[in-house]
Amino acid sequence: MTGDLALLGGVPIRTEPFHTWPVIDDRDEQMLLEALHSGRWSRWDGTYTRRFEEEFARFTGARYALAVSSGTGALEVAMRALGLGAGDEVIAPAYSFTAPIAAILSVGALPVLVDVSPESFCLDPTATEHAISPRTRAILLLHLGGVPCDMDRFSRIAEQHDLRLIEDAALALGTRMHDRQVGTLGDIGIFSFQAEKNLACGEGGAVVTNDDTLWHRAAEVHEYWNGHLVPHAGWTSRTLSYRISELQSALLISQLTRVEAQSDRRARHGALLDARVHSLPGLRPVSVPVGTTRNTRSLYLLDYDAATFGGVPKGRMIEALQAEGVPALPGYTHPIYENPIFSSHDSSYPQLPVELAQLRPEPCPVTENLCGERAIWLRQQTLLCEEWEIGQIGDAFEKIYEHRARLA
Numbered sequence: 001m002t003g004d005l006a007l008l009g010g011v012p013i014r015t016e017p018f019h020t021w022p023v024i025d026d027r028d029e030q031m032l033l034e035a036l037h038s039g040r041w042s043r044w045d046g047t048y049t050r051r052f053e054e055e056f057a058r059f060t061g062a063r064y065a066l067a068v069s070s071g072t073g074a075l076e077v078a079m080r081a082l083g084l085g086a087g088d089e090v091i092a093p094a095y096s097f098t099a100p101i102a103a104i105l106s107v108g109a110l111p112v113l114v115d116v117s118p119e120s121f122c123l124d125p126t127a128t129e130h131a132i133s134p135r136t137r138a139i140l141l142l143h144l145g146g147v148p149c150d151m152d153r154f155s156r157i158a159e160q161h162d163l164r165l166i167e168d169a170a171l172a173l174g175t176r177m178h179d180r181q182v183g184t185l186g187d188i189g190i191f192s193f194q195a196e197k198n199l200a201c202g203e204g205g206a207v208v209t210n211d212d213t214l215w216h217r218a219a220e221v222h223e224y225w226n227g228h229l230v231p232h233a234g235w236t237s238r239t240l241s242y243r244i245s246e247l248q249s250a251l252l253i254s255q256l257t258r259v260e261a262q263s264d265r266r267a268r269h270g271a272l273l274d275a276r277v278h279s280l281p282g283l284r285p286v287s288v289p290v291g292t293t294r295n296t297r298s299l300y301l302l303d304y305d306a307a308t309f310g311g312v313p314k315g316r317m318i319e320a321l322q323a324e325g326v327p328a329l330p331g332y333t334h335p336i337y338e339n340p341i342f343s344s345h346d347s348s349y350p351q352l353p354v355e356l357a358q359l360r361p362e363p364c365p366v367t368e369n370l371c372g373e374r375a376i377w378l379r380q381q382t383l384l385c386e387e388w389e390i391g392q393i394g395d396a397f398e399k400i401y402e403h404r405a406r407l408a
């Protein structure tokens, strides 16, 4: 490949942005206008939220779906539906976004943080088994960037130890294991519809379950009139509100019709990019567990080994990619146990567990390495572009490799 690196003053491989996000057309406009003019903007008297819930349940294969205000809200509703609280431990990945850990803390339970697998970047089943204690009630499975956790193994672990499985599928709509949507394989699952997610309406989320009791509890705790979904149990002062609006639900109905084709496209383009980067030393695309039928690739995840690539530090590699027109990201920059919100007592959460020191029961070297020098992420919309543009991403990696000595 000719030409100097863009970072060092050369011509970039591309200057145009990749695929735009969100994708909108006349159908979205029509749905939003219909909901607007209906004059019924709340699920109490509107119809769009119920309709979306039915369509989303059908789409995911879940028996029940409850639309809520955000992915974080969905996590809190799931924790409350499971009845988790003070004295309970929930095993969760140390390589994680804050929301699932904050949701565990919000009900007064203790997150026990465990390392992830270097192959999948998702919770390590063996490390999880070692972290189980008599107080463990549940395992929180974060399907990172669309890569599914090893659900076969986690289902066996849960059965053996009588634990609940909570799936955070905020980044995994479209990922299937054994042809089933992740999020519907454990006891209760959640999705996020925040603007950057595979299915987006600005802000929103959903709880899914196949369990009658959990669905009833989720409906009850998600707002003080339980969305008129289950017989009215009374208006209790302790019920919060996680309601979604009818305008967001209307938009979700039209956006949902694109998810299948977009997931296929990202999966196909992700595989093409895997083949390109595999040929370069020091770059390994993330692996999915046996049984995965489709990785929806909400993120394109790479394991980067700077030493093998020629000593180019990860930060420099990302700068060089960005300069070539590839919007690469460093991913989570520190293990979740280093997040200051968990090490200082916040008086707005009076029920925070006192055992916060246990947040890091064992060292998590894989997480430390991913946050430090190893993980590189690309956003999902990058993979929605044309096939020749995927080729340009491969070209950028090759160009940087060719000039590695000048960046090391």
Ligand SMILES: Cc1ncc(COP(=O)(O)O)c(C=O)c1O
Pocket: 070, 071, 072, 073, 097, 099, 100, 142, 168, 170, 171, 192, 193, 194, 203, 204, 205
């Ligand atoms: C893995 C994961 N879980 C939960 C959430 C929270 O979703 P929301 O932003 O809709 O509250 C996010 C948001 O990015 C996420 O990445």
